[in-house]
Amino acid sequence: HFNYTAGQINTLPKRLNHLYQRIKYYQKSLAKKRTVNGKRATKSNNYVKTRAKLQRDYRKVANIQHDIMQKFTTQLVEEYDKIIIEDLAVKEMQMTHVASKGLQRSMFGYFRQILSYKCDWYDKKLILADKCYPSTQRCSKCGHIKTGEEKVGLNGNLKYGTKHNEYICYECGSVMDRDENAVYNLLALIN
Template sequence: MLVNKAYRFRLYPTKEQEVLIAKTIGCSRFVFNRFLSLWNENYQTTGKGLSYSACSSQLTKLKKELDWLQEVDSHSLQSSLKNLADSFDRFLKKQNKAPRFKSKKNKVQSYTTNIEKKNQFPEVSIAGNRMKLPKLGWVRFANSRDVQGRILNATVRKNPSGKHFVSLLVEIDVQDLPKTDSTVGIDVGLKDFAILSNGKVYKNPKFFRTLEEKLAKAQRVLSRRQRLAIQQKKPLSEAKNVQKQRMKVARVHEQIANARTDYLQKITTEIIKNHDVIGIEDLKVSNMLKNRTLSKAISEVSWSEFRRMLEYKAKWYGKKVIAVDPRYTSQKCHSCGHTAKENRRTQATFICVSCGHSENADLNASRNIHDLAMV
């Protein structure tokens, strides 16, 4: 099956390439905002928006008027128009809110360059630890794995920590994984991250709590430096000590996010490889986050991201993920089927008041999830 897959690598651009990346990001943002403004004006005047082709023809004229738009990759500017058109299409279909103007103060700055199918020579090519990108030329990068498939586009981004990354979107033919004839139910939790109906437990590493003290200390230093810059009437963007500390805070956040993503990728891949049908709870995480007592712990475990990874990997590799109604899964006895609130004695203990069946509460819930998914 043909699927779109992304490869992400760390870039190590030269000073000149960093300047060109910043210019390209700025020009892409300018084009997006300019045509968003034109689209809004045209809609208020005529009741109709602008098509992508109309914007594209105006962009050609604009590049003749503004010479600095010709310094950057032309594909990135066209990509901004395509993103704008796509945003309005989804807005008109009531799939998302109306597109908003982009700000240079956003934490993550990026641009996307598309690959022309008609071009005999590829715009993006890889040789050893160097990657060729439009306008940038050859850029050194961390070549951690081979890129397989046909490259569709490349997104260059600059993180708040100051690091540069490139994401290559490729089209690749993915083969189904071997069938294991195994089914499993998964109950997610806060003490343990995931409990499988076969008894396997994935611990909750609590990456945020591990680095919380370090993060808090870095944020206090940043706050002091910001107050000092304000007292000296310096713009925060020009206060070097503020920017240095801001990057230190961003690196701690990045370390937490990277560790969490790596953990989720590993356990979801393991589950998909070992089981053909996987039952999970259809949790409304956004509603659960309204609980002020548990919101911090719930956001840390990333249940939504865990489910997203399971679902797209199952689609890729010929497996199946079934979401079931989470009501009463923790109160129902897996042995006799009796459902009562009193069955859940404590957070960890389940003792059925009807038949006396006793076991770990999360394991009992995961077995109920498994049974519901297999119906």
């Protein structure tokens, strides 16, 4: 089995990172113009030009993201007969400030939609793990499920002082990457 983890998908084209920086710059520029000039700002030629540049860059980002997503999902369905993904509660996750921007950029809803129709098209099996399935809290070695203060969250585990990306089982003592542990738990659903 070969598994795609979050770390392997995170490498973005340099062009996309450059566009993210430009978008950030244009957003700040427009915000300054609105702060200084109020409602009159939207009527100025410079404001209109900057807004047009911002919208152009949004379109470019969307095109690059859609292209990456199409190629990646095609590669997945061509290489694997069974694919399993978590059915994440995307709306709820976007409410947390820490995960919001990354989740929006990951386009998980769009990814799931494309992967679903491509699996149907290529006659492959897509398995959705229930959003309540404790893939990040369950030990893939012994099956112990963390609850209460033992849970690992976005900030790690405050009680035990662990980082968000490491998984330590307090039953069997296994130490591994949190994403790797989650992948093994999801693979167990395939069998």
